[in-house]
Amino acid sequence: MGIALIWCLALILIKWITSKRRGAISYDSSDQTALYIRMLGDVRVRSRAGFETDRRGSHPYIDFRIFHSNSEIEVSVSARNVRRLLSFQRYLRSSRFFRGITVPNSSNILDDDYNGQAKCMLEKVGNWNFDIFLFDRLTNGNSLVSLTFHLFNLHGLIEHFQLDTMKLRRFLVMVQEDYHSQNPYHNAVHAADVTQAMHCYLKEPKLSKSLTPWDVLLSLIAAATHDLDHPGVNQPFLIKTNHYLATLYKNTSVLENHHWRSAVGLLRESGLFAHMSLENRQLMESQIGDLILATDISQQNEYLSMFRSHLDRGDLCLENANHRHFILQMALKCADICNPCRTWELSKQWSEKVTEEFFHQGDIEKKYHLGVSPLCDRQTETIANIQIGFMTYLVEPLFGEWARFSNTRLSQTMLGHLGLNKASWKGVQREQSGSGDDVDATFEEMDSDILPQEPRLS
Numbered sequence: 001m002g003i004a005l006i007w008c009l010a011l012i013l014i015k016w017i018t019s020k021r022r023g024a025i026s027y028d029s030s031d032q033t034a035l036y037i038r039m040l041g042d043v044r045v046r047s048r049a050g051f052e053t054d055r056r057g058s059h060p061y062i063d064f065r066i067f068h069s070n071s072e073i074e075v076s077v078s079a080r081n082v083r084r085l086l087s088f089q090r091y092l093r094s095s096r097f098f099r100g101i102t103v104p105n106s107s108n109i110l111d112d113d114y115n116g117q118a119k120c121m122l123e124k125v126g127n128w129n130f131d132i133f134l135f136d137r138l139t140n141g142n143s144l145v146s147l148t149f150h151l152f153n154l155h156g157l158i159e160h161f162q163l164d165t166m167k168l169r170r171f172l173v174m175v176q177e178d179y180h181s182q183n184p185y186h187n188a189v190h191a192a193d194v195t196q197a198m199h200c201y202l203k204e205p206k207l208s209k210s211l212t213p214w215d216v217l218l219s220l221i222a223a224a225t226h227d228l229d230h231p232g233v234n235q236p237f238l239i240k241t242n243h244y245l246a247t248l249y250k251n252t253s254v255l256e257n258h259h260w261r262s263a264v265g266l267l268r269e270s271g272l273f274a275h276m277s278l279e280n281r282q283l284m285e286s287q288i289g290d291l292i293l294a295t296d297i298s299q300q301n302e303y304l305s306m307f308r309s310h311l312d313r314g315d316l317c318l319e320n321a322n323h324r325h326f327i328l329q330m331a332l333k334c335a336d337i338c339n340p341c342r343t344w345e346l347s348k349q350w351s352e353k354v355t356e357e358f359f360h361q362g363d364i365e366k367k368y369h370l371g372v373s374p375l376c377d378r379q380t381e382t383i384a385n386i387q388i389g390f391m392t393y394l395v396e397p398l399f400g401e402w403a404r405f406s407n408t409r410l411s412q413t414m415l416g417h418l419g420l421n422k423a424s425w426k427g428v429q430r431e432q433s434g435s436g437d438d439v440d441a442t443f444e445e446m447d448s449d450i451l452p453q454e455p456r457l458s
């Protein structure tokens, strides 16, 4: 316990020392886009690290255990906390785990042993229709470990970087465990989904012919870790509850900084790259940070206008490492919000999950009189309204530019689904308005006055 505590303190110290101030959040609250930016701020939020009053929560009035009212979950949560603190115990556990010494009936747990169907699915891992929910079931909830390990292998990274496969698995298990499985949306399945999407983008001709193994390595790690330890609530919530993370990161890209630092912590703990030079490891950590920080949706306008000007000038040169890394930032941003570009079946499930996470935050905000965040009020919002706004203000502009950059069949497929899914939600919205009582007057007004033009998708 003593050693574990020292480790924990050392990690916190490292986080403090290495933390850097990023640009301030720049959205304007009068801007419609900001609503959806804030919403996505919500989209990307809800895990647990934040909500352990006993350990790190800092709001004086909220017992953060309310997040886990289900007693079964509480048990697993506290079990998990112990694990998180006891790095050494986790290390021992996972190494035994991988040596196959303990765990009777381990065939249910070990991803080596995922059944034939999951293996079969991996043959089509580059398919845009890949069903990550099914894959997660077939791997007994180990989709992130299985998929990422497979992709490392597929891209030849294990060989190229001389990676120790035991360390790689251990690292991926730690990553998967640091996602909060009780978050409806921001859990390891979302991370696996983003990693799969990233893989699809890396295969696009423009990228695949210019990317180096180093680029691919960073992209996959960043995708797998980009929401690590997400508390299931958004940044404004953390700020208004005086959460320690908001203080630590000075109210700026609070979650993204935390995801990045958590990833760095696990990279160091796993020793996966211990055989590389210190210089390379530091470069890797900072470049992974650049990728993860780009997923802060409140910065989308800045990234998008840079992307747009490059495309207008036609000056992107992928032989240039800086340009490649910029494109990888854009690719990760696309991967992160690509849900509406998937088939309706998949897309709809994501929409339901993310809304559940928003509404859960709204319920807590109501209960504690914190002021309900935009899009989090289950009394006035609907999935359809939220999705239509999200698509209009964030997804369509981003994927429109992406399709200009990479005008391929995949891009056309994504835009096609996006259009169809939006039409489906509009159908749902019409039905709901038709039924009378459920009409949300605010949104109706917004829909007709503020959302008149569909952004043109080139």
Ligand SMILES: *[C@@H]1O[C@H](CO)[C@@H](O)[C@H](O)[C@H]1NC(C)=O
Pocket: 104, 105
């Ligand atoms: C392992 O699985 C078998 C068959 O599913 C079962 O009969 C046995 O009791 C299990 N053993 C343990 C230790 O759970």
Ligand SMILES: *[C@@H]1O[C@H](CO)[C@@H](O)[C@H](O)[C@H]1NC(C)=O
Pocket: 239, 240, 247, 250, 251
């Ligand atoms: C963060 O925001 C809170 C609430 O607006 C404010 O009280 C606090 O001073 C801010 N902290 C920093 C470092 O800007």
Ligand SMILES: [Zn+2]
Pocket: 044, 190, 194, 226, 227, 336
């Ligand atoms: Zn995400």
